[in-house]
Amino acid sequence: MTNHQKLVLASHNQGKLKELQKMLGDHFEVHSVAEFSSIEPEETGLSFVENAILKARHAAKVSGLPALADDSGLAVDILQGAPGIYSARYAGNAGDQANNAKLLNELKDIPEQQRTAQFICALALVRHENDPMPIICEGIWQGSILFEARGTNGFGYDPLFWVAEQQCSSAELSPELKNQLSHRAKAMALLKQRLTI
Numbered sequence: 001m002t003n004h005q006k007l008v009l010a011s012h013n014q015g016k017l018k019e020l021q022k023m024l025g026d027h028f029e030v031h032s033v034a035e036f037s038s039i040e041p042e043e044t045g046l047s048f049v050e051n052a053i054l055k056a057r058h059a060a061k062v063s064g065l066p067a068l069a070d071d072s073g074l075a076v077d078i079l080q081g082a083p084g085i086y087s088a089r090y091a092g093n094a095g096d097q098a099n100n101a102k103l104l105n106e107l108k109d110i111p112e113q114q115r116t117a118q119f120i121c122a123l124a125l126v127r128h129e130n131d132p133m134p135i136i137c138e139g140i141w142q143g144s145i146l147f148e149a150r151g152t153n154g155f156g157y158d159p160l161f162w163v164a165e166q167q168c169s170s171a172e173l174s175p176e177l178k179n180q181l182s183h184r185a186k187a188m189a190l191l192k193q194r195l196t197i
């Protein structure tokens, strides 16, 4: 794909959209899928990759443009990888605060050393709705889950995610630094290699 081509971001999450736009803005004319449709496809896949492909195909369909989707989430080791692909709807559809409260409650008796977790991101790029060869890139960010929320930047589980190498939570990182370290940043670096941009 050549630079400054139109690209639709297949996400309705404002936090994600902000991060993805920052990472791609110099290379593409970026649009949000919300400009074309307010319908969110059901995330029926059993993996991040399947859900990313499904969202990308839907965005390509409603826009007629190449589309990039991000399916991501938090996998906590002691919870066998939960909330995982269900991260956005962990506490029903009650939002980030309810999800974070549920996670803290699930881990209330778990000591610090056993609270390891990863943020995972799968990016899927399709050139058109029926693209038989989506480009898939993944990124993983290691951390652990705090005992209480810290920081106000970012979104989702960021206030609970301890980043040992920076000695702060992900919500205490500047947006610029999070965009260099995160699961999304790692997946995007691979995507840029694939696209040679």
Ligand SMILES: O=P(O)(O)OP(=O)(O)OP(=O)(O)OC[C@H]1O[C@@H](n2cnc3c(O)ncnc32)[C@H](O)[C@@H]1O
Residues within 6 Å of the ligand: 010, 011, 012, 013, 016, 040, 043, 055, 070, 071, 072, 073, 074, 087, 088, 096, 099, 119, 154, 155, 156, 157, 158, 182, 184
């Ligand atoms: O599907 P779209 O429309 O993109 O938006 P979404 O919020 O539903 O996105 P996902 O289905 O991929 O669910 C990912 C959830 O994982 C969490 N998450 C993903 N990346 C995160 C990040 O960088 N920081 C904090 N939480 C994150 C957050 O709770 C997200 O809602």
Ligand SMILES: [Mg+2]
Residues within 6 Å of the ligand: 043, 088
């Ligand atoms: Mg979603």
